[in-house]
Amino acid sequence: MPLVKHVVEEVQIPIRDAEGTVIRIETEMQARDVEMTPEEEKEFLATLPPQAESPIDKPATKDDLMTQLARIQKQIEALP
Amino acid sequence: MTQPTTYLRQYNFTNYQTLNPTSPPPGTALDAEFSAVKVTLDGVLANLKLIQRDDGQIANLSVGYDQFKTEVVSGGINPASPWLTATAYTVGTCVSINNIIYRCVVAHTSGTFATDLANGKWSVIIDLSSVGSFLSGTATGNGVTTAYNLGVQIQDVNRVIWVENGAVKTPTVDYTVSGTTLTRTVAPGGGVAISWRLLGSVSLTVPSDGSVTTSKLADSSVTTAKLADLNVTTAKIADFNVTGVKIAINSVDSTKVAANSLTFSNFQTVATQTLVGRNSGGTGSMESVTATQVLDWIGATQGQLLFRDASNWAALGVGTLGQVLRTTPGAANPTWVGSMTLLTANTAASVATLDLALTSGYKRYRLILDNFIPATNAVSPNMRFSTDGGSTYKTTNYAWAGQYNTTAASSGTYDSSTGGTTAVVLTAAAVSNAAGTTSSYNIDIYAGTGSTVPTYFYDSFSILSGGASNAAFKAGGNLGFNGPLTHVRFLFSAGNIASISYALYGVN
Numbered sequence: 001m002p003l004v005k006h007v008v009e010e011v012q013i014p015i016r017d018a019e020g021t022v023i024r025i026e027t028e029m030q031a032r033d034v035e036m037t038p039e040e041e042k043e044f045l046a047t048l049p050p051q052a053e054s055p056i057d058k059p060a061t062k063d064d065l066m067t068q069l070a071r072i073q074k075q076i077e078a079l080p
Numbered sequence: 081m082t083q084p085t086t087y088l089r090q091y092n093f094t095n096y097q098t099l100n101p102t103s104p105p106p107g108t109a110l111d112a113e114f115s116a117v118k119v120t121l122d123g124v125l126a127n128l129k130l131i132q133r134d135d136g137q138i139a140n141l142s143v144g145y146d147q148f149k150t151e152v153v154s155g156g157i158n159p160a161s162p163w164l165t166a167t168a169y170t171v172g173t174c175v176s177i178n179n180i181i182y183r184c185v186v187a188h189t190s191g192t193f194a195t196d197l198a199n200g201k202w203s204v205i206i207d208l209s210s211v212g213s214f215l216s217g218t219a220t221g222n223g224v225t226t227a228y229n230l231g232v233q234i235q236d237v238n239r240v241i242w243v244e245n246g247a248v249k250t251p252t253v254d255y256t257v258s259g260t261t262l263t264r265t266v267a268p269g270g271g272v273a274i275s276w277r278l279l280g281s282v283s284l285t286v287p288s289d290g291s292v293t294t295s296k297l298a299d300s301s302v303t304t305a306k307l308a309d310l311n312v313t314t315a316k317i318a319d320f321n322v323t324g325v326k327i328a329i330n331s332v333d334s335t336k337v338a339a340n341s342l343t344f345s346n347f348q349t350v351a352t353q354t355l356v357g358r359n360s361g362g363t364g365s366m367e368s369v370t371a372t373q374v375l376d377w378i379g380a381t382q383g384q385l386l387f388r389d390a391s392n393w394a395a396l397g398v399g400t401l402g403q404v405l406r407t408t409p410g411a412a413n414p415t416w417v418g419s420m421t422l423l424t425a426n427t428a429a430s431v432a433t434l435d436l437a438l439t440s441g442y443k444r445y446r447l448i449l450d451n452f453i454p455a456t457n458a459v460s461p462n463m464r465f466s467t468d469g470g471s472t473y474k475t476t477n478y479a480w481a482g483q484y485n486t487t488a489a490s491s492g493t494y495d496s497s498t499g500g501t502t503a504v505v506l507t508a509a510a511v512s513n514a515a516g517t518t519s520s521y522n523i524d525i526y527a528g529t530g531s532t533v534p535t536y537f538y539d540s541f542s543i544l545s546g547g548a549s550n551a552a553f554k555a556g557g558n559l560g561f562n563g564p565l566t567h568v569r570f571l572f573s574a575g576n577i578a579s580i581s582y583a584l585y586g587v588n
Contacts (some may be wrong), residue, residue, distance in 0.1 A: 029424035
């Protein structure tokens with residue numbers, strides 16, 4: 001089953017008079033679900049962002065805190 | 081003295097001579113005749129002596145009132161009437177003109193008096209022109225009026241000659257006088273021609289300059305005609321005596337009203353909560369004007385705002401949907417700014433990505449995402465951008481940093497150095513797909529132009545695991561590539577988007 005992307009694009013809608021002459025162009029956004037092509041799907045899956053390591057979901061370890069401390073210390077030292 | 085004895089012949093001497101042709105006339109008869117003649121002649125001489133003096137003139141004290149004819153008794157002439165032209169005059173008719181009384185001596189129809197006089201139609205009876213003017217006048221009876229104002233003080237009733245239809249009336253008997261009024265005993269009948277003349281020197285002596293005092297003038301007798309135009313001065317009018325009816329309508333102009341003297345009560349009343357001005361078109365009278373009408377002079381379109389520019393009050397046109405009013409310190413006009421236009425709003429479900437076009441023409445965009453729930457449990461919500469019309473989405477150079485807080489009072493920082501740079505990670509925690517999970521985001525995107533690096537700011541609020549753990553995340557960042565951005569994509573680190581509600585606004 002192919003992946004689907006929900007696409008919202010700007011479309012140009014011509015407004016015509018009784019004689020069929022275009023008198024103005026109105027722009028509106030239209031939403032639609034579009035199946036990804038195999039190429040798109042392949043590329044999409046290849047570029048999925050990695051699952052971010054959540055600081056909320058995982059208690060900080062000593063190494064994490066030391067890393068943060070080192071970074072903060074480095075920032076402090078960088079201050080004039 | 082009786083009239084002399086009438087002489088009557090007593091004897092016919094012709095008959096005696098016929099019968100006695102040879103006898104002498106009888107002496108006794110002749111004596112008788114002569115005696116009778118003597119008696120009559122003596123009577124005539126005696127009566128003649130009574131009326132004739134010895135020098136042939138009429139005897140003194142011999143002519144009395146009864147000896148004159150009627151016209152002589154009534155002044156010696158027929159009553160005189162004012163001369164009129166085109167009038168048939170008979171001999172003996174008297175007229176007056178220029179204070180001279182004339183008697184008609186040749187019957188004629190009048191033309192020009194001087195011509196008639198030169199042609200011997202008139203002879204002078206009395207010339208009073210050298211002794212001054214007589215006041216005179218005419219009137220016509222109406223059967224009712226008895227009092228006639230002669231316009232001059234009358235000292236003596238006998239100085240007035242009053243004639244009605246040619247008949248001279250008798251002073252005191254037929255009329256009396258008082259002041260300037262002559263009162264007839266009986267009202268002259270309708271159509272009766274009245275002429276009167278005042279004898280005396282009413283105008284014979286012209287009063288010396290400045291000698292006629294107020295007491296010589298009858299009350300209420302000085303008429304308008306006696307006052308020269310433009311001669312009544314302000315001092316002649318008593319204070320507070322000129323009433324409104326003496327002032328002509330529409331005649332008092334602004335120069336007659338002292339400055340700062342009219343009070344509000346002098347003006348026409350106006351309706352409550354109205355001003356005095358003019359709302360109707362063109363020049364015209366003042367009107368009652370409402371505050372709305374006054375303000376409509378500046379701007380009358382619904383939704384306009386009034387403000388003061390450098391020199392006048394002006395109207396700020398109606399703003400567009402979502403605009404806010406911006407004022408600038410100092411001398412500057414207010415303006416509408418921050419127009420926020422809803423570009424699209426919808427929902428999606430069971431899709432791998434949500435790809436939104438960022439319509440050009442806006443300074444920035446605001447995205448509101450609700451119910452952004454993954455199909456796969458505990459995955460990261462991510463955001464990426466495209467600069468090529470949505471053909472590709474950048475997978476590198478995302479830098480972001482933020483702070484988070486949870487219900488456990490746990491706070492900390494979180495950034496791309498640990499969260500990754502292949503996409504913007506919208507929360508500091510994975511999103512649950514459990515029922516009741518809330519996953520909401522406010523995202524501001526500055527799309528940038530040309531070589532300007534786009535930036536973004538966002539905050540999110542998540543209730544994970546059905547409320548077991550709340551987390552709020554606020555972050556922002558720069559992109560490591562140039563704008564302008566054309567599209568934005570939302571996705572999860574794994575699996576489909578189970579559901580999402582989105583609203584995209586363009587902001588100027």
